[in-house]
Amino acid sequence: MKKLKLPHLLVLSALLMTAACTSPAKIQSDSGTQALQEAKVSEWPRGVSYEIFVQSFCDSDNNGIGDIKGMTSKLDYLNELGVEAVWLMPMSPSPSYHKYDVTDYYGVHPDYGTMEDFKEFVKEAHKRGINVVIDLVLNHSGVDHPWFKDAAKNPNSPYRDYYVWAHKDDPITKGEGKFTGDDSHNTKHWHSVEGSDYKYYGYFWGGMPDLNYDNPKMRQEAVNIGKFWLEEVGVDGFRLDAARHIFTDDRQEDNHKFWEEFRSEMQKVKPDVYLVGEVWADAKTVAPYTKGLPALFNFEMSWAILKALKEGEGDSLAIKHDKIIDFYSDVNPDFVDATILSNHDQNRIMSEVNGDMNKAKMAAALLLTLPGSPYIYYGEEIGMQGKKPDELIREPFIWDVKSKDDCRTTWVKPEYSTEQTVAPVAVQEENKNSLLNHYKTLINLRNHSKALTYGDLEPVNAANKAVSAFVRSKDGESLFVLHNVSGMPASVKVPRNLEGYKGVVFQTNGAELKKGQVMLPAYSTLILKK
Known part of the structure; x- marks a missing residue:
């Protein structure tokens, strides 16, 4: 019997505001403007990824439901945003809107299109250097399977x-x-x-009976499903849903072993297969999973960032992240830290900060300058809002004003993300100070910085609870990053060992360096280089 043991950040420059990810990031310095890195240095899976709920993203045939062809039509938008991969929530046949109760592991839901549509999407994504990761729901099937x-x-x-x-x-x-x-x-x-x-x-609910991985035939079914999507369809990897629940909580070692075996089987057909796991837990619990699932979502840091924004205290963020990295590195030095602000199971970050644009921009600045390989939940970059129930954190993406938006889905009536609360993409693209352009600039900066993409983390004591300060360094590039996460101005004396950091790489809200003091207005960021 399976599982049970009985009985037991303003921006870099106006030019960078609309820069595509292929252009070099710039440094603003006393001597003018020079290239930080002429060529993009980030390489997925260390680059930025983007999570899409297909049903809400873009509707190509005006039936109210987002689909694969609509998603394909927006690949240039994703390319300009600077992301290097997309994670697609489940697309297989299922009776529910969310499609986590799968009835055919080898198919595409007809509401979304055909397998040929999806193969075309994968091909077009790859043309743009965008990798494709799909949600693989192996913990359970649907009752209609x-x-x-x-x-x-x-x-x-x-x-x-x-x-x-x-x-x-x-x-x-x-x-x-x-x-x-x-x-x-x-x-x-x-x-x-x-x-x-x-x-x-059925751990989650009666409509999703758990699969029995004590059964060798079932384990082989899982391997066959994974190989099909890698070999026949050409995806680059999987997000493994409910990875902690393959076996029950008293059998965590069996979970770890299962994922190691699964990874080994996937590597036989795709040696560089990407596997990112969903394990909702603290770092100590998550760390052992990194052998089988070398990428794992860092929920603990997402909670810490939100707490810092709500309390206006960021001094412990880098320290906490450094400890998490140590936990993971002890198990797998090559782990990929998949960082997030929110996802399809959490209230949207913009709603959690009560619509405060300053806090939303600060959240983005923290996500994209701290270590990790960030994921952006669709609509996060334009400030979409949403609170549970789940349908309302998965509302339609807003591309343009309603009279011009031929892509907007209508499968659910939005209660949080409307044109009264969220400026459409088309409007934000024209506003250099918009949240969307803030994201574009930060992603562009990160993509052209070895320090921000791959660099080590060294927490810095700024002697101010409001300030998150740290140094990121890699291959001779070293950046001193300071964020004021509070609504009050802060002043930080540059530590003697960091006095060589004088060139301004990135600044928002008038943050500046003056005679050894960093002046940080409310919700501002300053990044300095040697």
Whole structure:
């Protein structure tokens, strides 16, 4: 039986505001303007990625639902933004809008288009240097999947052992028994089948029964699915949904081993396959997963950044990030730290900061200057808002004013991201001080900086709780970064060992260096070089 152990940042310059990711980033210095790096130095998976909910992104056929052809038509927008990969939420056939209850692991939902449409998207993305990562939902299937439908009605089905079953009188289904570090006995995880004396295990809800990875045949099914998308379709990797829940919480070592085996199998067909895992936990819990899943989302830093913005205290951010990096490096020195501000399961960052544009820009500045390989949730770059339930954090992307927006989806009526609360892309592109152009500038700067893309992190004590200060260094390039995350001005004396940092690389809101003092107005950033 699977899983259960019984019984147990203003901007760089006006020129850079609209610069494409292929142009060199510039340094503003006392001697004028010079190139930071003439050529782009970031290389995915260390570059910036972009998460897309296909249903809300762009509708090409005016049926109200975003689709693959619409997404293909916006690849130039993503290229100009400077991202080097997209992560696509599930696209396989499913009865739900979110499509995490998969009914065919080898198909594309007809609302989104055809497999040929998707292959064309992958080809066009690759032409632009954009990698493609798809959501792979291996923890569970949908109840409408042919495997489960047959297993539920026939105890002798060849697919019966693809799922986890227990008799309705088994103590575990009644919330009885004790399992250290595990809540598999929680009655909410066990679900009845009409006319049967057995219940099935579904960690998230009854519509998504967990798959049984104690079954070698099921493990092989997972390998076959992954190889299909890599070999036949040409994707570059996978975001592994619910990676922590392949086995129950008391079997974390089995989880780690499973992902190591899965990675090994994927590398047989694509040696450089990219795997990024979803493990909602602190760094100590996440770290062991980095052997099998060399990229993992850094939820802990996303929580820390939000806390800093809400409290106006950023002095511990670099220290915390440095400790997290140490945890991961001890297990896998080559891990990829997938940093985020929010994603499709979290309230949007703009709503969390109550629509404060200064805080939203500061969030972007922190994300794109701290270590890691950042992910941007679609619409984050234009300030889309949203709070749970989930449909309302996945609202339609706003491309233009409604009379001109032939791409906007209508599958759900937005309550948070409307033209009254969010300036469309077309409007923001024309405003050099917009959030969108702020993102473009920071991404461009990062893409042309070895220090910001690959550099080590050295926290700096600025002797001011409002200021997050740190040094990023790589291959002779060293940058001193200071952020004032509060609504009050701050002054920081440059430490003696950093007095050589005098060239201004990036500044917002009038931040400046004056006679050894860094003057940081509210919500401002200053980046200095030697």
